[in-house]
Amino acid sequence: MSGMKFNQINVKMQNSQLSEDEMDEPSATGKSGARASYLPAAWEDDTRMNALFTEFRARNANTAGYDNKMKFWVDVIDACVVGEDMVTFSAAELREKLQRKGKKPHCIPAVLEEMHRSKKFITMDQFFAASQESWVAWGFDSLVKKPFSFTTGLLFGSSSLDGDKTRYISLDLVKAKAADVVDRAQSGILPSSALDLATFNELFGDIVSGPALPVVLKHLQRTQQAVVTDLDNQEHATIKFLQRGSASSPRHKVDAKISEADRGVIAVRRSLKKMEDEAAAMHTKVEELDAEVRSLVRAGKKPVAIRVLKKKKLLEKALAQKDVVITNLGNMLFKLENSESDTKVFETYKAGLSALKKTQQDTSLEKIESIVDDIQEAVDIQNEIDEALRSPLRGSGDDVDEDELDRELKDLLEDDATGNLIAELESLKVADNEPIPAKPVTPAPAKRDSSQRGKTGFTQ
Known part of the structure; x- marks a missing residue:
């Protein structure tokens, strides 16, 4: 740190x-x-x-x-x-x-x-x-190299006992809050033993936050209940609990270091959160465009309505594709969080093998091959997910007819009074690859029979 x-x-x-x-x-x-x-x-x-x-x-x-x-x-x-x-x-x-x-x-x-x-x-x-010697090995060597008196003045004022500005810590409160954090962590609430700072704050922010956070984390690290690294970098700060458990499974110790697998889980979780935030913003924009199209249709501004409608349709397709990626990332994160280490997987296989030997003495080659096939199927599914994530976004290739858009916009005007505007808007199809004109193109006035004028509601 x-x-x-x-x-x-x-x-x-x-x-x-x-x-x-x-x-x-x-x-x-x-x-x-x-x-x-x-x-x-x-x-x-x-x-x-x-x-x-x-x-x-x-x-x-x-x-x-x-x-x-x-x-x-x-x-x-x-x-x-x-x-x-x-x-x-x-x-x-x-x-x-x-x-x-x-x-x-x-x-x-x-x-x-x-x-x-x-x-x-x-x-x-x-x-x-x-007690530096007791916790150097647990990841605070960088702090030991720079005694806290060197940095505390930057954050807390003078480090000497100068009356009003000297900062004190209540050890009783530190221990109580640390115990509350550990109890909750061991209740089964953790998605994984290693957490980024944002996830930690979501899970434990009501127990400890602000100035108390580094103090309690230091206590957890010093008492060998957690590993804490990179608190000076919000993007990479990591907290890993060294014991996990739940109501349905006993507590078990985890590796006392932050591994590449831990960092991978955190990276996927951060990516998923970012994608979810982007999808939420896109959904809001779609709703805004939908309201704009309705307003333009009612005002009879056909060229502008078509342009905004195209933008809305393209954004909806992009949002649908992003939802697929979010689903895939969520599935991947679930698998990673439930298979945190090779050791845990090995122990699971070993326990399963022992139970299999006790309950099925007549295990045959066919059964073993069936198990292998199941494993291969799971691997194939994961490969498909990986391939989907690597694939670039592609449009549907649907073509759109300007005359068709014109007819459907006219129908919208006729059906607006009956309350069918939403359904009609959603039925419109727009190609991904059709360019959107920078400015409205006003069509040339058409000669029409006087008996047909005024039916569309658009100004000619």
């Missing part, structure tokens, strides 16, 4: 670099003045709270008073961190959260330093630098 550029995964910590006057965090009291549920009843006592909001005096001046005040704030901060789900935070952010009647507590930095000394909280520097 070169440089730890977490901004690529939406890790935005601007608040840590703002002054208290610039910050606009919602307070624990709330706009309505109601006290947050995690705050003690003493929060309503103006006299006591005014005293508690002041700076600490020397402990030797009043040991009991100092200790009581410290305990009060330790409990409040602990409750606030949990109640506000603050995996990572600074004194400035806590002062903003815990403001009361427009006043902010001045003693928060001193309390955080005490909680840090008692190992309740840990600084960001310490978290990312701790």
Whole structure:
């Protein structure tokens, strides 16, 4: 993870670099003045709270008073961190959260330093630098080569204990969120053990996101529950869980590295998502063109209506072809996700062979040949899919007659009042390869019997 550029995964910590006057965090009291549920009843006592909001005096001046005040704030901060789900935070952010009647507590930095000394909280520097030897082998060697203190200033401000800007981490929350992620991952929700960042966010975004994401991922990697790579590159960031399971199958360990097969699954998944987005945009465009054709038909603008109708038909054909590719990619992804490794396939065959020997002692050559034929059929199907994906898009070759289009557009006018416009529009056929004129071509006026004028609704 070169440089730890977490901004690529939406890790935005601007608040840590703002002054208290610039910050606009919602307070624990709330706009309505109601006290947050995690705050003690003493929060309503103006006299006591005014005293508690002041700076600490020397402990030797009043040991009991100092200790009581410290305990009060330790409990409040602990409750606030949990109640506000603050995996990572600074004194400035806590002062903003815990403001009361427009006043902010001045003693928060001193309390955080005490909680840090008692190992309740840990600084960001310490978290990312701790126990390097135990997790270098799990993919964080690039981070070890550049200690986190080198890069943390780029994202989180100063890395030293400078009061308001020092960033702390709640280890209890980190462990809790990591456990929730692992529990969900082992419930059978994973499409595959290796995920790209977008898929991870879709599956676990309600548990962890934003500034907490790299912290929780680091914990999962350090505890050997996941492998994480390339977090500085959103296109290539990969998270691989090292255990999988579901309600119907036992948990099993997976290869503790991101293989080419894993990257292949992720590449297909990304391609499928891109194709689906493109198809959705094309569908919207088809609907817009359909509405435009209807409007032009009603307005009697025949040449323009024909041109737009051709564009709509061509787009519909392209959309149908894209749907075929999407289906093929979906089938391929399903097969890849259900056959993640050669080892798993081998174990499946071995288990099947054992069961076959126990239940069918009279296995014959014909049965074996039948199995081989089934396997060959599956391979042939896959080859057909591959060939379809490699084939260029081709038009249907249908020709279109301008006179036929003219007649059908006239019929649309006659049937519009009866509500059959949609069905008639969908029945029109347009060739893929017919050029679309850049400008409308106005036909020369035709001599017609006066009794026939006005029937088509087009201006001659």
